[in-house]
Amino acid sequence: MIIVIQCKDRVGLVGSIATILARHQLNIISMREHVDKAEDLFFVRLEVEDGNIGGLEEALKPVLPVGAIISVNPIPYKKIVVLVTKEYHCLADILVRNYFKTLGATVQCVIGNHNTLQNICERFDMPFYHISHEQMSKAAMEQQISDVIQRYAPDYIVLAKFMRILSPAFVARFPMRIINIHHSFLPAFVGANPYKKAFERGVKLIGATAHFVSNELDEGPIIAQQIIPVNHSFTVAAMVKAGQEIETAVLANALKLVIEDRVFVYKNKTVVFG
């Protein structure tokens, strides 16, 4: 069982929380706590042994500051919808994990602005919606995407190499619930064609960044990042290919962290109890 709490900091919080858990006879297996002194914020994640959590949230509320965010999840189990364009690597990885039930979440459907990846979805009996960005206004397209998403009511929307920029209006409907994989180690190479820019700059590392989507392009809170070494022998195409491996790994890792309730968001940052 996972308990996560985010609230204003004050002396005695851990004691109050732990005392209530003890009263519920819930043994703490693992605990991660962090205080952001500058922001005066308190974050805690507790894994407790299975037990009776009836009334736990209500019991916690009075000992926490007003406005505390409390989440008690008997089983970390999330639902996700995936948006794609043409590249397969992130999607296929997610579909395989979903099929073998090791994702820790259920993929409900896939939406593509191209139909390139329809066949792989069908092979996994995964509903695929082709909503083209052509011959349609951006607003109309986003409305259609939004309609499909709301039909499924997912916890998270995963942009698995979805190559269209979403409007602030769309993003506002799903605050801190859209996860994107960007193909560079942000804040280097914001925007389009990061591998081309990396090639031209002659960097010796390329990377990928999984982040929540905010209104600023590639500026949302970062969940996970990783890099791989490259050298002069890498063409742009070779960088793209190598980058796809790291994109897949970083997005898989970020999803695992989010799905297991290990990620807190505040301001433009995350606390990640990895």
Place this chain on the structure above:
Amino acid sequence: MIIVIQCKDRVGLVGSIATILARHQLNIISMREHVDKAEDLFFVRLEVEDGNIGGLEEALKPVLPVGAIISVNPIPYKKIVVLVTKEYHCLADILVRNYFKTLGATVQCVIGNHNTLQNICERFDMPFYHISHEQMSKAAMEQQISDVIQRYAPDYIVLAKFMRILSPAFVARFPMRIINIHHSFLPAFVGANPYKKAFERGVKLIGATAHFVSNELDEGPIIAQQIIPVNHSFTVAAMVKAGQEIETAVLANALKLVIEDRVFVYKNKTVVFG
């Protein structure tokens, strides 16, 4: 201020501890907790804001199981003695950090079974004791080393590429207080000449391991390990040279972890709140 506690696990420990801290008006900045379910052991490390810790240990004792190990360190400050043979890389790194006061500990003296590194010690005004293993029994040599150590009463003895095997009798005098850097990623390549063995096996990684010394050769609890890639172009000598970089880094990291009270030892393992 750092508080570390290790004891038998039971429901309510975190609550009891945190309640006492709150009563002392000590605000918890960061907290790491771990329970080893199989061994039924509880480990916690707390960083609290500076405040009044008078009587804290006594206040904690009654709420903890019998036999609890409690340590309250207002300033994490340790004393160490370093043993060396001929290789300079780990020693020089430690001397430099000590000189610039970034080690988090004080190096009290260096003992070498060769005098190769006497000059570098003198350049840093560091006492150096040359205790040769030649023309002396192992017991006599260890007695001399032990005498020097006990004169300084260090918290830890660091084997910074000390190439003699210490007897069980010697090790028993300083239980879990001797830290060794072994030049392989244990348990691969136990014993002598690990780089030669690595070369012959044709591995694609070499590594280093910092561990506490127990009576079994290279079998003590591991504190930190790291690796670097190698390939067919590496001779044994090139592996040794590359390995020295990683040995230096791993030992520096392990010392930091130990010095900051981040390492708990039990059975033949460590809990490391890195």
Place this chain on the structure above:
Amino acid sequence: MIIVIQCKDRVGLVGSIATILARHQLNIISMREHVDKAEDLFFVRLEVEDGNIGGLEEALKPVLPVGAIISVNPIPYKKIVVLVTKEYHCLADILVRNYFKTLGATVQCVIGNHNTLQNICERFDMPFYHISHEQMSKAAMEQQISDVIQRYAPDYIVLAKFMRILSPAFVARFPMRIINIHHSFLPAFVGANPYKKAFERGVKLIGATAHFVSNELDEGPIIAQQIIPVNHSFTVAAMVKAGQEIETAVLANALKLVIEDRVFVYKNKTVVFG
């Protein structure tokens, strides 16, 4: 176009080879050369621009020492057969790459000693042969496997978490053509249950090793290895899960290296021009 040559070393080899390539108007894009001085062996891999390679092998032979191994591959294109047991991660990764034609090789069929992975193969229209090890002698089982393999005449046989030990007789039929993924950084934790052993030893790294299969268990020439950090919070099950990620990545990398003619084998080692 890829040209690889392995032979006894002597002065002038590169000049002789390059002169012949120049005569064929083949421009060298990239060249990697290595000499093992102790063994007096010469290895070279050349990527040349497309051109006329008719008669190239015959032209090279006279300028090379007797017994030289020469391979000129206009397109690096290999055929592989995959052997599995129950774990899906390596197989699924290979099937996905094969389906999207990014493997650089064709998977011809999959053979499983359990039928657990039959369904995923069928979803990719991949022939699956269930050859159980039960109610059959090892020799009989291996004969059946060998029969299927020989029907397809693959370049390589990939053990993608195939959990049966193959007999020397079987291995001898496919010398240096069987690639295994072992779930530890060899030579640590040879044999069964490496993660359990890693847990008990309290290591801070776990890893995976892709190697050619020889007659000695887990002793064949190593192609690629990689590690990931672990800590005290990892149960054996968590290590297995984390390890599967690295096993998948290491096997994918090793296959890429072998498929692109970047791996030379001699004695019990490899030269890898990565």
Place this chain on the structure above:
Amino acid sequence: MIIVIQCKDRVGLVGSIATILARHQLNIISMREHVDKAEDLFFVRLEVEDGNIGGLEEALKPVLPVGAIISVNPIPYKKIVVLVTKEYHCLADILVRNYFKTLGATVQCVIGNHNTLQNICERFDMPFYHISHEQMSKAAMEQQISDVIQRYAPDYIVLAKFMRILSPAFVARFPMRIINIHHSFLPAFVGANPYKKAFERGVKLIGATAHFVSNELDEGPIIAQQIIPVNHSFTVAAMVKAGQEIETAVLANALKLVIEDRVFVYKNKTVVFG
């Protein structure tokens, strides 16, 4: 013996070069070659067994395109001058390697715009020049630095955390001979206070970049980069401290590469035969 050649590409270069080496009875131990197709440039680095290199450069010239850069170094041996401000970590690492003769180069002197590091230099009998930036124009200060440098005629000038920006006029005197360590993975966080910016952006990686200095701030050709993971628990000060470890390692690696004649510069990029 190291031979490096950079020139326009054309068919037959490797053959011509290798044939001449064979005529000189120079056996090639290791060879790295790269062609930048877009720029039509050829780069080669050869390690040959010791032998007679008299007249080799003259023999090579006629078979290479006009303007070829040829370097034949019987012993890779360079001289360097180090510029510092207040931070010790990179300088101390260089001084230690220099003292133990493992740098592969000779440090001739150290110039500091503060005198903070004078004492450590003196402990290693290293000449230290204190040239303050205070009460002096930038031009005057750079003239003094330049005077000291020219007295020693070093191959390379190493900015080991030298925190003043050098003028284009100064840089132009030592084209592609000034090596800087920048405390971020470029091109992220160009300019001042990269760790502060990294903290504010909430990145999960920090890094360091060693590069040649050109006229654009932090825009010169990159030699080496590396990163380390960070998380929410890192204050700016903790990032600085962790970053210093990676700065030291990256600069040491870049110096090794440059000193061993493994780095070619063209346009704003490097070819590194690592």
